[in-house]
Every structure is written in structure tokens, then in C-alpha cells.
Amino acid sequence: MSVGALAGSGAARSRSQVVETCMSDHSDRFLRIGRVLERTGLSRSTLYRKVEAGAFPKQIALSERCVGWRESAVEEWMRNPKFYSVGDAG
Incomplete structure (x- = not known):
């Protein structure tokens, strides 16, 4: 419309x-790593381990050397972090 x-x-x-x-x-804003860590309480290594395992949303390349996470994806993970799976998102 x-x-x-x-x-x-x-x-x-x-x-x-x-x-x-x-x-x-x-x-849908993009969150940089510091903001994601602040919101989730995860350490950097745990965050990337979860991303690799499919238990946290994947980061999106914003430029050649810059990544971010969709705020909505992080919020979805925060609603049910224990049972989140990338295949369930969206």
C-alpha cells in the first residue's frame, strides 16, 4: 500500500x-556483535559455537568486514533459547 x-x-x-x-x-534493524552479546548474555565464543551448531541465527554480511544479526532473529532466539533451531526460524 x-x-x-x-x-x-x-x-x-x-x-x-x-x-x-x-x-x-x-x-528490522541489524545488531552488531557487542549489542547481541549484551542482549543475550552469551560470550563471543559461545555465540559463534551456537551459530555453527544451528542453535543461534546466522550473522549477515553487511560489508566486506562487517556483520550483524537481524534484531527479529535475536528476539526469536531469546523467546526460546534452549529449543531454538535455525531450521525452525522464519
Whole structure:
């Protein structure tokens, strides 16, 4: 649905409110390693061991020397860390 269609839907919202709503519904931030470790309480070695075993979401290459994790994937893992499996995600 376009911003124009949402704005013209009869609701008394400004264009910026419509754009903000659209972005918040579909945004998924990338978390860098420090933030992931902070949120999960895992050590760096345990995190990478879990990634390798398929028990934690895989990192995504953001550039040649930079990786991150989708915030939604980390949150999904945090809901059930003991039984999480990469095959169950998504």
C-alpha cells in the first residue's frame, strides 16, 4: 500500500505519521556483535559455537568486514533459547 493511499484513507494523519507507521511495521534493524552479546548474555565464543551448531541465527554480511544479526532473529532466539533451531526460524 502506498503512502498516498494510506494518507487518503480518511484518517487525519500527516504524511510523516504515515511514513513512520509504514517503516515501523516493516523495519528490522541489524545488531552488531557487542549489542547481541549484551542482549543475550552469551560470550563471543559461545555465540559463534551456537551459530555453527544451528542453535543461534546466522550473522549477515553487511560489508566486506562487517556483520550483524537481524534484531527479529535475536528476539526469536531469546523467546526460546534452549529449543531454538535455525531450521525452525522464519
